[in-house]
Amino acid sequence: MMDLTTALQKFSEFEHKLYAYSYAMGVMSYDSETAAPEHSAEGRGEALGMLSEQVYQLTAGAETGELLDVLQTHQSELSVQQAAQLRVWKKDYDMNCKIPAQEYIEYAKLINKAGAVWRKAKNENDFSAFAPYIEQIVKTQKKFAGYFAPDKDPYDAWLDEYEPGMTRAQLDTFFANLRSRIVPMVQRIQRSENQIDISWLHQQWPLAGQQQLAKELMELMGLNNGRCALGETEHPFTTGFSRDDVRITTHYYLEDFTFSLFSVIHEGGHALYELNTAPRLQRTCLAGGASMGIHESQSRFYENLIGRSREFCGVIWPIICKCFPEQTKDVSEETFWRTINRVEPSLIRTEADELTYCLHIMVRYELEKKLFAGEIEVDQLPEAWNSMMKEYLGITVPDDTHGVLQDTHWAMGSFGYFPSYALGSAYSAQMIANMRSDIDVDSLVAQGNLEPITNWLTEKIHQFGKEQLPAQLLQNSCGSAFDSSYYTDYLEKKYTEIYKLTDTDKS
Numbered sequence: 431m432m433d434l435t436t437a438l439q440k441f442s443e444f445e446h447k448l449y450a451y452s453y454a455m456g457v458m459s460y461d462s463e464t465a466a467p468e469h470s471a472e473g474r475g476e477a478l479g480m481l482s483e484q485v486y487q488l489t490a491g492a493e494t495g496e497l498l499d500v501l502q503t504h505q506s507e508l509s510v511q512q513a514a515q516l517r518v519w520k521k522d523y524d525m526n527c528k529i530p531a532q533e534y535i536e537y538a539k540l541i542n543k544a545g546a547v548w549r550k551a552k553n554e555n556d557f558s559a560f561a562p563y564i565e566q567i568v569k570t571q572k573k574f575a576g577y578f579a580p581d582k583d584p585y586d587a588w589l590d591e592y593e594p595g596m597t598r599a600q601l602d603t604f605f606a607n608l609r610s611r612i613v614p615m616v617q618r619i620q621r622s623e624n625q626i627d628i629s630w631l632h633q634q635w636p637l638a639g640q641q642q643l644a645k646e647l648m649e650l651m652g653l654n655n656g657r658c659a660l661g662e663t664e665h666p667f668t669t670g671f672s673r674d675d676v677r678i679t680t681h682y683y684l685e686d687f688t689f690s691l692f693s694v695i696h697e698g699g700h701a702l703y704e705l706n707t708a709p710r711l712q713r714t715c716l717a718g719g720a721s722m723g724i725h726e727s728q729s730r731f732y733e734n735l736i737g738r739s740r741e742f743c744g745v746i747w748p749i750i751c752k753c754f755p756e757q758t759k760d761v762s763e764e765t766f767w768r769t770i771n772r773v774e775p776s777l778i779r780t781e782a783d784e785l786t787y788c789l790h791i792m793v794r795y796e797l798e799k800k801l802f803a804g805e806i807e808v809d810q811l812p813e814a815w816n817s818m819m820k821e822y823l824g825i826t827v828p829d830d831t832h833g834v835l836q837d838t839h840w841a842m843g844s845f846g847y848f849p850s851y852a853l854g855s856a857y858s859a860q861m862i863a864n865m866r867s868d869i870d871v872d873s874l875v876a877q878g879n880l881e882p883i884t885n886w887l888t889e890k891i892h893q894f895g896k897e898q899l900p901a902q903l904l905q906n907s908c909g910s911a912f913d914s915s916y917y918t919d920y921l922e923k924k925y926t927e928i929y930k931l932t933d934t935d936k937s
């Protein structure tokens with residue numbers, strides 16, 4: 431058997447090679463979303479296919495299996511970082527090797543087809559066309575979970591892929607808390623007499639002003655450091671190729687500047703996480719975020735806890751006024767603050783406000799859980815969706831296009847992914863509560879000095895990349911295990927103030 435020194439040397443070469451492949455593939459994908467010409471898809475698809483094949487050979491190959499075995503036998507001699515690298519690759523290897531290759535190829539074809547069928551079904555409001563695909567995807571995913579995590583409940587196995595350590599039991603507690611405290615809150619707001627007028631927003635917001643605003647926001651967040659660049663795409667996202675090359679994107683809507691404003695802050699939060707991973711983790715599998723939920727906690731920390739706070743409005747409003755002098759001349763900072771915090775139950779998750787967003791996730795979680803447990807049939811999904819939208823948000827869904835068919839996630843096979851969006855918000859509320867005992871968050875934000883805040887997050891979370899699991903990172907940053915009451919307390923306090931709710935609104 432190979433000695434440890436040789437194994438570590440080979441392991442480092444293996445990771446370095448994969449770093450190069452993933453950098454190249456990442457840039458190609460990013461380019462396809464931002465700059466590539468219309469007819470480039472086929473040629474790029476072929477090139478990406480060949481590179482993916484190489485990556486598969488490397489990560490699932492027999493040689494890698496042997497290497498991981500050698501490292502495993504020397505487990506006690508590994509450093510904390512090396513042990514974490516082994517954990518990440520072993521999980522990846524098991525996932526790749528335990529699913530029979532032929533079944534995986536069939537599944538990849540199914541997903542490929544499901545995407546196109548879903549898009550057409552959504553456009554034509556035809557759930558029945560997409561239903562057989564959901565059925566087949568769920569069936570396959572349950573089977574796959576049996577291969578790579580035979581001891582786990584299949585839905586827990588998939589949750590663990592996105593949020594290591596997360597289980598249905600924890601999520602049930604989390605969502606029960608949301609249901610009992612946020613649903614009544616939304617109803618009180620709807621009954622309130624203090625509704626927020628946002629009609630001032632309905633005017634044209636020139637592109638040049640929006641671009642200037644995006645630039646100044648990135649400066650405020652410390653992102654203009656030669657390591658992060660901004661692009662434009664249909665749907666904003668963040669992608670990191672290395673800790674010195676992180677890309678964020680936005681979308682400028684001329685009729686609403688707040689979309690790009692909050693996209694830049696949200697994606698900027700993701701970017702800071704990627705940029706602040708410790709240099710020692712560069713070119714290893716540990717660079718980048720620990721989980722979907724932890725990543726989302728960073729974006730939502732900046733977007734909601736900082737970006738929509740009263741203090742931050744004092745910093746950003748003068749900049750907005752400078753970018754759009756005509757449009758803002760009769761508008762106060764107070765009006766802006768209330769506008770960006772308006773609650774309005776709506777049909778579409780991606781357009782939801784901060785308060786109702788988590789209820790959209792709850793609908794999806796309930797349905798996924800029941801589908802995996804066999805407690806609901808696929809053809810019952812639209813009705814179940816509509817009745818939950820009514821119950822939680824008081825909304826009548828007019829058709830499946832604006833209901834059960836709206837998201838692409840199920841067509842991509844991403845069951846178990848949705849909860850991470852809500853977890854991110856809840857984590858961030860718990861983090862800021864603990865941060866307040868170390869630094870004066872509100873006055874720093876009021877001064878537009880975000881650096882100490884980012885430094886705190888870097889020290890507790892960013893620097894560790896994937897080296898630590900979500901539960902450890904929560905312990906570092908919150909000083910305790912996950913507790914969603916911080917989130918519901920925060921939401922209740924915030925919206926009681928914004929909507930000037932009184933006890934009589936409760937009845």
Ligand code: ZN
Nearest residue numbers: 696700726729
């Ligand atoms: Zn995000």
